[in-house]
Amino acid sequence: MPHPNADNLRFPPPRLPPEVAALRAEVRAFLAESFSNEAWPRNSDFGAGFSPDFTRKIAAKGWVGMTWPKKYGGQERSMLERYVVTEELLAAGAPVFAHWIADRQSGPLLLRFGSEAQRETVLPRITAGECFFSIGMSEPDSGSDLASVRTRAERTSQGWRLNGAKVWTSNAHHNHFMITLCRTGDAGEDRHGGLSQFLIDLKNDGVAINPIINMLGGHEFNEVVFDDVEIPADRLIGGEGDGWRQVTSELAYERSGPERFLSNFHVFRALVDEVGPSPDARQAEGLGRLASRLWTLRRMSLSVAAMLGAGDAPDVEAAIVKDLGNRFEREVVETARMILPLQPSGLAGANQNDFAATMAEAILRLPSFTLRGGTTEIMRSIIARGLGLR
Numbered sequence: 001m002p003h004p005n006a007d008n009l010r011f012p013p014p015r016l017p018p019e020v021a022a023l024r025a026e027v028r029a030f031l032a033e034s035f036s037n038e039a040w041p042r043n044s045d046f047g048a049g050f051s052p053d054f055t056r057k058i059a060a061k062g063w064v065g066m067t068w069p070k071k072y073g074g075q076e077r078s079m080l081e082r083y084v085v086t087e088e089l090l091a092a093g094a095p096v097f098a099h100w101i102a103d104r105q106s107g108p109l110l111l112r113f114g115s116e117a118q119r120e121t122v123l124p125r126i127t128a129g130e131c132f133f134s135i136g137m138s139e140p141d142s143g144s145d146l147a148s149v150r151t152r153a154e155r156t157s158q159g160w161r162l163n164g165a166k167v168w169t170s171n172a173h174h175n176h177f178m179i180t181l182c183r184t185g186d187a188g189e190d191r192h193g194g195l196s197q198f199l200i201d202l203k204n205d206g207v208a209i210n211p212i213i214n215m216l217g218g219h220e221f222n223e224v225v226f227d228d229v230e231i232p233a234d235r236l237i238g239g240e241g242d243g244w245r246q247v248t249s250e251l252a253y254e255r256s257g258p259e260r261f262l263s264n265f266h267v268f269r270a271l272v273d274e275v276g277p278s279p280d281a282r283q284a285e286g287l288g289r290l291a292s293r294l295w296t297l298r299r300m301s302l303s304v305a306a307m308l309g310a311g312d313a314p315d316v317e318a319a320i321v322k323d324l325g326n327r328f329e330r331e332v333v334e335t336a337r338m339i340l341p342l343q344p345s346g347l348a349g350a351n352q353n354d355f356a357a358t359m360a361e362a363i364l365r366l367p368s369f370t371l372r373g374g375t376t377e378i379m380r381s382i383i384a385r386g387l388g389l390r
């Protein structure tokens with residue numbers, strides 16, 4: 001029996017406008033041509049393929065910042081049109097990570113809370129595919145509990161002085177800017193006061209960026225250290241002390257998109273090919289279950305995209321999509337291990353057509369999916385609160 005408060009959840013059936021069919025065809029044709037003409041690295045996960053070249057090409061098509069106002073280089077298209085572009089890019093394994101964070105959350109945050117000068121300086125560079133962003137939330141002792149961040153910004157006569165460190169900062173070594181959550185005052189009784197966000201210029205502000213190597217031996221993460229880093233006053237984003245409200249508004253964008261269930265789509269597709277046209281009963285059941293889950297998740301995620309486009313704040317629904325999406329990504333790998341006798345070996349980078357190597361990489365990446373963007377326990381706490389259970 002559904003919980004009585006389940007009525008609070010909104011997953012209105014998404015209605016894709018007719019123009020998306022033509023857009024989808026356009027994206028597919030572009031990808032087919034791009035992959036046949038250029039040696040793009042097909043990535044196994046949205047966080048794995050960083051290609052400024054590819055980003056510039058899709059920016060030229062108008063697909064970066066495509067929902068933003070034209071005066072900043074956007075196309076004023078709908079969230080559902082953006083959804084179609086992002087899901088096609090992800091399904092094809094396109095190397096999207098260079099622009100992903102700026103397009104998904106940093107640009108929208110600046111549009112909503114940034115000053116006009118910040119928008120004019122940064123947004124046209126993002127839509128041109130020339131300016132990439134990092135997320136500066138997590139710290140060595142603050143991940144899930146973001147309100148406990150200790151990086152501090154103090155006012156000076158010129159602006160602000162920052163001290164502290166951020167950790168797990170994806171691609172800080174490549175990116176141009178980081179939106180950083182800092183303590184600027186007392187936490188207050190609810191612990192959410194006294195936080196502010198700043199625009200940090202990763203190339204010019206004098207921050208130290210130290211690599212952290214992941215389990216695959218790759219350099220994707222970093223530690224970013226602020227040691228008396230001086231920044232001008234106009235880098236404060238929004239109001240002083242408004243950091244908590246602002247950072248939480250970013251998270252619905254971060255949690256609900258198709259990247260939260262398509263990270264192992266390439267494994268699913270390879271599994272279907274590997275099983276071939278005559279699956280036995282166990283294989284058919286496993287693949288059928290995955291296909292039905294994928295379809296449901298897609299409808300839920302589309303529904304959240306439509307609500308975001310309408311200006312709603314579907315935080316609980318986004319947390320549900322992330323939690324179920326991460327569970328699906330694990331099930332893809334588990335199903336593959338159940339229905340095919342295989343020994344994962346090597347890494348996909350070495351031979352992307354080798355299913356055993358694809359599986360080896362997927363197994364090593366899997367633990368990170370439930371951590372990034374908020375852990376399973378945190379998603380379930382948000383859902384429980386949303387249902388009035390705690």
Ligand SMILES: Cc1cc2nc3c(=O)[nH]c(=O)nc-3n(C[C@H](O)[C@H](O)[C@H](O)COP(=O)(O)OP(=O)(O)OC[C@H]3O[C@@H](n4cnc5c(N)ncnc54)[C@H](O)[C@@H]3O)c2cc1C
Nearest residue numbers: 135136137138142143144168169170368371372373375377
């Ligand atoms: C691939 C990847 C990319 C990332 N990129 C970035 C980035 O670019 N920028 C950035 O800022 N961060 C990034 N992160 C960090 C990520 O956001 C954090 O790892 C995540 O928020 C969890 O924080 P933590 O690692 O400190 O774990 P902790 O918060 O210490 O959690 C440890 C464990 O305790 C559990 N736990 C914690 N609190 C509670 C609670 N209240 N109730 C129940 N259980 C709890 C957690 O669920 C988890 O299982 C990235 C992480 C990964 C894996």
